[in-house]
Amino acid sequence: MMSQHTERKLQRLTDWCRTNNVFLNVDKTKEMVVDFRRTRRDHSPIHIDGSTVEIVKSNKFLGVHLAEDLTWSLNTSTITKKAHQRLYFLRRLPTPILTTFYRGTIESILSSCITAWFGNCTASDRKSLQRIVRAAEKIIGVSLPTITDIYTTRCIRKANSIVDDHTHPSHTLFTLLPSGKSIEKHRDVQSMRSPGRS
Numbered sequence: 001m002m003s004q005h006t007e008r009k010l011q012r013l014t015d016w017c018r019t020n021n022v023f024l025n026v027d028k029t030k031e032m033v034v035d036f037r038r039t040r041r042d043h044s045p046i047h048i049d050g051s052t053v054e055i056v057k058s059n060k061f062l063g064v065h066l067a068e069d070l071t072w073s074l075n076t077s078t079i080t081k082k083a084h085q086r087l088y089f090l091r092r093l094p095t096p097i098l099t100t101f102y103r104g105t106i107e108s109i110l111s112s113c114i115t116a117w118f119g120n121c122t123a124s125d126r127k128s129l130q131r132i133v134r135a136a137e138k139i140i141g142v143s144l145p146t147i148t149d150i151y152t153t154r155c156i157r158k159a160n161s162i163v164d165d166h167t168h169p170s171h172t173l174f175t176l177l178p179s180g181k182s183i184e185k186h187r188d189v190q191s192m193r194s195p196g197r198s
Helices: 004-019 073-090 095-110 114-120 123-140 147-164 187-192
Strands: 058-061 064-067 174-176 183-185
Touching: 064 073, 073 095, 073 123, 095 123, 095 147, 114 147, 123 147, 147 174
Parallel strands: none
Antiparallel strands: 058 064, 174 183
């Protein structure tokens, strides 16, 4: 059964949408239940304006696949498959544009929202992603940044942008060292750091 608290929240949402002339498309609205209890209870579906919201095990949000078990294997396999398809075209292009094509059509796929998911990927997932990079290196004939290097660079870039933006909600999680050149991270953001290369 849906709790009264949830019902009240849903009612506030629908009322706000109605007041602000926002159309809530229930057909495109999905519900994903995250429940790690040993014995999972049956979860009754949510109803909005008489329509039932579909319960899904995974959902794609802003290009990232979110799963109910909060793992990233589905997201990684989707990215790997898409990037692997681009390798076909990489093999058929003239040498002068290979690196440009790789960065624009393959690396961009591998690194999409990478700061959100790569840090919690399994070792197996990381190896699958790195295999794409290695395959591209063999085709192009030059050394390319590893997937871990890409992740680390993006994290540092994001951290620097947060430090420079005093209005960012996470701004207080970072402080400059006395030298002013490096960033000291609080303990609760240490998880942003990438594991060593495998």
